[in-house]
Amino acid sequence: MQNLKDRVTIYQVAQAAGVSLATVSRVINKSDSVTPATRKKVQDTIEALGYKPSGLAQALATNRSTNIGVIIPSANYVYLANMLSGITEVAKEKNYTLTLFTTSHSRDEAISTIEKVITAHVDGTIIFDDQLSADDVTKIASYNVPSVVIDNKIQGDKVCDIRFSYDTALERLIRDYYERDNQNPMAFLHVHNAGRLLGRCEKVFLKTHEALGKDYRIVNCRDSYTQTYNQFQEYFKDPSNQRGFYICYRDSIAAAVLNAATDAGIKVPEQVEILSLVGTKYSYIVRPTLTAMHIDMQEVGKRAMYMLTDLLNQELVNKTAKIEANLVLGQSTKN
């Protein structure tokens, strides 16, 4: 244990132990070809000097940083935090370190993120970000960093993906609703620029309604609890809005609609029904509980990290994984 400013280097250890740096290197890399005696000697002086190898130098020499990059729009969403948690778990198991890149939902940030990822010299990336296109991912891959991409259909030499499937569950839910002879049109809360996932759901919503020949509503709103809450306080003043089924992006938005309704004395689910598309644990913490589509994001994170390590070891068999969203019924819908 030392207290000096400068790091102890492998060279100093070698000198103190009376061996060459190659031998020290062999010891820290657990190479077998080294006498127990010298191994011990080296280990002791490593201990005595408090030597820790420089990951930087190792990475430069081996061309492996044991570091993987995670690209997300922000750390501030519960479902992303859940995913991050799953990633960290497996990363630890596989002895990788994580570096975080956020794009703040902006294209400009996304561009500069790509640069950063490349100079950062990560061994691979996990990407869950709507700002990054297939071209961007290919560009990253062209610098020899493989990626697993979440919620985007991209595959290539060094790219695999994990896709979410909401289609079946969502379509069935819509059909079921009208079969229970509900005549109030469903409403879809459209959030501008909220990304692919919501976009795909909206498409399913539209298609299914067209197929059924049913009317529907699109309500524009923001991706913020407070703003949506305020908006729906106004919205629910109109009696014609006080009935119907509202499909919301995520728990916060659904909760905003839910609270605006109940705070205005509207009965949920008797008058107004609500669905959250991206459910987290908050869907069962609010009252009434929210009916929500669930995907275990922690599991997605783990899966992504496993796929990535397989990809890095060139032993990945399946280049794509599909994860079905699960409808969990709560008290915010009638059935």
Added chain:
Amino acid sequence: MQNLKDRVTIYQVAQAAGVSLATVSRVINKSDSVTPATRKKVQDTIEALGYKPSGLAQALATNRSTNIGVIIPSANYVYLANMLSGITEVAKEKNYTLTLFTTSHSRDEAISTIEKVITAHVDGTIIFDDQLSADDVTKIASYNVPSVVIDNKIQGDKVCDIRFSYDTALERLIRDYYERDNQNPMAFLHVHNAGRLLGRCEKVFLKTHEALGKDYRIVNCRDSYTQTYNQFQEYFKDPSNQRGFYICYRDSIAAAVLNAATDAGIKVPEQVEILSLVGTKYSYIVRPTLTAMHIDMQEVGKRAMYMLTDLLNQELVNKTAKIEANLVLGQSTKN
């Protein structure tokens, strides 16, 4: 733009541009001493070849990784995600990259995390983790990596801290409660190993009750919504528990108590009052809304990152910052 496997190096750029690598280095480092003509020539071939400098090599040469480590128990808590979000924002501004280290609430993980942080060669760390002691932080500092420590009183040559203060607000809240001539004893939900913050609050709770000569209760529970919810479903069956004031660690726990109460037909706040110590936005999403102590963790993250960059630039004036928790009244308490 190239598609080859191996990275383009500075040397290849130099050769292609017909200059020495020193010149290329000057160009990418925006050194002034280089002719506009050659600068352009170099920049063009950099563009043409799609060259990105290796951060690894730069770090090794300059002894600066422009990378800071964040040490937290898990990414899976909302308030930590908020903090992370604040950190990323400033990190981006200051051109630092973030690497994430999680200790999973375990001492063993914490130990190995220290090793990892040191070999990772980060320029500094932000630590919000109860598993790391002052000694651990000092050890990290002895390897010449400065730290800002959150919610722990540690200062040193290269260490500064940000502390949370709950004492004043909490004590006043308790005194106010009994002055409103409430005779039902308050209850403190004790979570085993939940860390310093809760421990300090418990101490204030005990001291204030002793000073007032009031009875109190300690209820043991787990740091999990579901478990606490189940526990309190049982707990509230006992009529003697159906009155009182419950002080809970964080929103999830408070919501568990809240829901267990309301689901059992107990009136909140008329019969049972509830306080959350670590409030997040979920405290105003549940119904009734939760009275909670709030600290803006996003702001804490920003502040931490600012302190760290100041520390790194040796221009930090104040080695410690204190942040007062803010009591925000909701519907879960009477006043």
Added chain:
DNA sequence: TTGTAAGCGTTATCAG
């Protein structure tokens, strides 16, 4: 089994 020496891709100090 161990040591020597040539990289890994930069920066930085000299001369020129």
Added chain:
DNA sequence: CTGATAACGCTTACAA
């Protein structure tokens, strides 16, 4: 203003 050349701390053939 530009070009050699020596670090930076480590790994890894190749020799011994």
